[in-house]
Amino acid sequence: MKKVLVLGGSRYFGRGVVERLRDAGTDVTVLNRGSTPAPSGVAHLIADRDDEAGLKAALGSRSFDVVLDQVCYTPVQAEIARRVLRTDRYVMTSTIEVYDQVRTETPMAESLVAPANVDLELPEYEYGEGKRQAEAAFAAGDTPFVSVRVAHVLGGEDFTGRLRHYVERLDAGDAVDIHADPRPSTFIHAREIADFLTWATLADFTGPVNAGSHGELSVLDLAAAISTEPRFRVVEHEASPFSFDRYAVLDTSRAAGLGFSFSTTTDWLGEAVEELRKA
Incomplete structure (x- = not known):
């Protein structure tokens, strides 16, 4: 049985992912700040992901087959996660907005956004740039990494x-x-992105993938x-x-090729x- 840690996953399509992973027979643990209880049948850890010491204390000696990170918005958060979490594979929910600076008249493939230079000193990040730099921080590590670039969710x-x-x-x-x-x-229904993230979490591919x-x-x-x-x-x-x-x-041909x-x-x-x- 795969052991999966979900960071966030307390509302909207994130909760749907947690429930789908549980129903697929996965050993699921949710980690969040405690404002929302985890679904039944799911372990629940309470910590602030921005508090590195608190995150270490909450996790203890736990390790996971996969981490699904629903709430990583900056490279600082990514670096903390890289240092603290023990996992064989890391899946980050990213966004179509990493392509904000791309100008094209054809669907945008994953290769159009290369890993960014990471600046941990920037006090604030625009949403798309923060996600782009978070992707880059994870990609620079040794753990197999997936970034799911999600279309606009309705x-x-x-x-x-x-x-x-x-x-x-x-x-x-x-x-x-x-x-x-x-x-x-490009748009996607909340139900479908929950399906996709569940599939991506339980798969074994790596790299960026568009979802829409x-x-x-x-x-x-x-x-x-x-x-x-x-x-x-x-x-x-x-x-x-x-x-x-x-x-x-978005060009979603990579996801199609993966099945x-x-x-x-x-x-x-x-x-x-x-x-x-x-x-």
Whole structure:
């Protein structure tokens, strides 16, 4: 039986991953700050991952076959994890936003983002850059490492408020702010990314891998799934979430080659909107 440690995993699709790993017969331990209890049948350790001494104390002599890190946002956190955690394989949940500086008109393959120079002295990181540097910190180590670059996640339990922004405004007949020429990106349902992360955790490949449903979507497509008569206002800056001024679509052919079959956004987009309306 594989022993898996999940850092985070207390809400949204992270909890779904923990439950799927448990149901697959895996010996699962969750480590978080204790604000949310672990699902039944799952061991629970309480620690702040930013507190290296506290993390060591909570883990004791434990070692794991795989660590799935759902909450690593900076290279500082990555370096602490590298020093403290004992594992044969490390899987980090990363993001499509590591490609923020890429400019292309074709789907973005993993090779477009190379390991970054890590600057541990920077006081703050933008989300995408923090994730990119965290990937680089792990990749520089000796432990086999996977970074799952996750597309924009949609679903009824989304706590970010991004999809809700559209549902509430368009249901009320209000306009949403968009770029003059909004470009498409890649999305995935919370249920599917939970499936993918479970699969990736139990697999044996290494390196970066993109995760997203087939069927690119622009903000216009999202709005059309919510309202039959959506209203828009074109702005130069501070557009609504998911309005992109550049092509930002993931190439998921590596995941397909490794054996995972993604759904298509039309399979679940309407369902995600209705989930949110009922939430």
